[in-house]
Amino acid sequence: xxxxxxxxxxxxxxxxxxxxxxxxxxxxxxxxxxxxxxxxxxxxxxxxxxxxxxxxxxxxxxxxxxxxxxxxxxxxxxxxxxxxxxxxxxxxxxxxxxxxxxxxxxxxxxxxxxxxxxxxxxxxxxxxxxxxxxxxxxxxxxxxxxxxxxxxxxxxxxxxxxxxxxxxxxxxxxxxxxxxxxxxxxxxxxxxxxxxxxxxxxxxxxxxxxxxxxxxxxxxxxxxxxxxxxxxxxxxxxxxxxxxxxxxxxxxxxxxxxxxxxxxxxxxxxxxxxxxxxxxxxxxxxxxxxxxxxxxxxxxxxxxxxxxxxxxxxxxxxxxx
Amino acid sequence: xxxxxxxxxxxxxxxxxxxxxxxxxxxxxxxxxxxxxxxxxxxxxxxxxxxxxxxxxxxxxxxxxxxxxxxxxxxxxxxxxxxxxxxxxxxxxxxxxxxxxxxxxxxxxxxxxxxxxx
Numbered sequence: 366x367x368x369x370x371x372x373x374x375x376x377x378x379x380x381x382x383x384x385x386x387x388x389x390x391x392x393x394x395x396x397x398x399x400x401x402x403x404x405x406x407x408x409x410x411x412x413x414x415x416x417x418x419x420x421x422x423x424x425x426x427x428x429x430x431x432x433x434x435x436x437x438x439x440x441x442x443x444x445x446x447x448x449x450x451x452x453x454x455x456x457x458x459x460x461x462x463x464x465x466x467x468x469x470x471x472x473x474x475x476x477x478x479x480x481x482x483x484x485x486x487x488x489x490x491x492x493x494x495x496x497x498x499x500x501x502x503x504x505x506x507x508x509x510x511x512x513x514x515x516x517x518x519x520x521x522x523x524x525x526x527x528x529x530x531x532x533x534x535x536x537x538x539x540x541x542x543x544x545x546x547x548x549x550x551x552x553x554x555x556x557x558x559x560x561x562x563x564x565x566x567x568x569x570x571x572x573x574x575x576x577x578x579x580x581x582x583x584x585x586x587x588x589x590x591x592x593x594x595x596x597x598x599x600x601x602x603x604x605x606x607x608x609x610x611x612x613x614x615x616x617x618x619x620x621x622x623x624x625x626x627x628x629x630x631x632x633x634x635x636x637x638x639x640x641x642x643x644x645x646x647x648x649x650x651x652x653x654x655x656x657x658x659x660x661x662x663x664x665x666x667x668x669x670x671x672x673x674x675x676x677x678x679x680x681x682x683x684x685x686x
Numbered sequence: 687x688x689x690x691x692x693x694x695x696x697x698x699x700x701x702x703x704x705x706x707x708x709x710x711x712x713x714x715x716x717x718x719x720x721x722x723x724x725x726x727x728x729x730x731x732x733x734x735x736x737x738x739x740x741x742x743x744x745x746x747x748x749x750x751x752x753x754x755x756x757x758x759x760x761x762x763x764x765x766x767x768x769x770x771x772x773x774x775x776x777x778x779x780x781x782x783x784x785x786x787x788x789x790x791x792x793x794x795x796x797x798x799x800x801x802x803x804x
Contacts, residue, residue, distance in 0.1 A: 441773065
């Protein structure tokens with residue numbers, strides 16, 4: 366919490382970024398969508414209504430969408446219709462002004478790792494404008510079988526437990542798995558084999574290559590008391606120090622949070638299924654029931670845009686309402 | 687270690703068989719044998735309650751998940767391991783060997799508990 370507090374007071378001297386007043390404005394936009402731009406390690410934010418003043422997007426840009434925590438199969442009071450809200454997320458994606466080139470799904474695709482749950486998600490996502498989906502597993506996707514069924518379905522071309530990287534339009538994407546072999550009392554874990562792979566994976570890249578890392582459990586200590594963090598994430602991030610622009614996209618906590626630390630912007634996405642409490646505001650994490658007419662305002666998708674040459678990735682959260 | 691638990695379950699079954707045999711010939715002393723002890727551990731709000739439980743050897747413990755999120759019950763040294771327990775799911779294990787058994791939820795590893803068998 367103290368780290369988050371620190372970010373709330375982030376000062377920006379370029380006149381148009383986040384200062385304390387700006388942050389409070391952001392809070393007021395919560396639920397209606399906000400637009401975040403990272404440039405040279407400074408997070409700048411705009412309300413969606415002011416987006417036109419950012420000017421036209423330049424050619425060669427890359428747009429993609431992050432969705433997370435669909436929890437297909439969940440049917441409790443916090444959201445008895447996770448099919449409906451995932452479909453609403455797809456509608457939102459299909460209505461974006463710039464059609465995304467692909468989607469990232471940051472895990473908890475299913476609620477109980479059942480084949481029919483994965484089938485339903487795959488079927489719904491087929492109606493999205495972006496046809497390619499890059500997945501990483503959440504802990505709900507690897508129950509009982511150490512992720513074997515997940516790998517059979519989504520693991521083609523991946524390494525180890527399902528990690529991989531790819532390049533598109535000059536941006537290097539790294540999908541990590543931190544939901545397996547968890548130790549009693551601990552947090553998410555990447556493990557030695559994956560860390561070695563990652564270290565090697567980024568070696569050949571130039572410092573100016575924008576990096577996007579995505580994984581299910583946050584790669585920063587959001588709230589370790591609730592298990593919202595990854596034991597060995599510092600090791601992974603140490604391999605990325607030389608890069609000017611690093612964006613880390615996570616899920617798991619079912620709410621949007623941002624933090625900037627040096628060259629790294631951390632961002633967690635909303636769930637398409639149900640919200641969870643703010644860190645430490647309840648006895649435990651878990652599905653949070655809100656009035657039915659407010660549910661869609663706290664579920665959502667994340668739209669990310671990279672403008673070539675600017676080393677900037679813009680991250681936009683949109684609610685499903 | 688896994689074997690010792692299943693052997694315990696087998697012995698318990700055998701014991702019931704003998705008791706059943708006693709009843710069938712009308713021997714009243716069979717009912718004097720104490721029933722096998724059972725204990726409950728509830729899972730609420732990502733917590734095992736009670737987090738520590740001391741039992742006599744031969745006790746069967748049943749865990750019940752009362753959260754809206756699935757959990758597991760897995761001992762750190764692999765003595766016992768439940769399948770995933772959805773809401774209201776139950777898992778039972780019979781503890782025939784004295785010792786201390788630390789366990790956790792393999793999905794939410796911050797959740798830990800301990801069973802002490804005397």
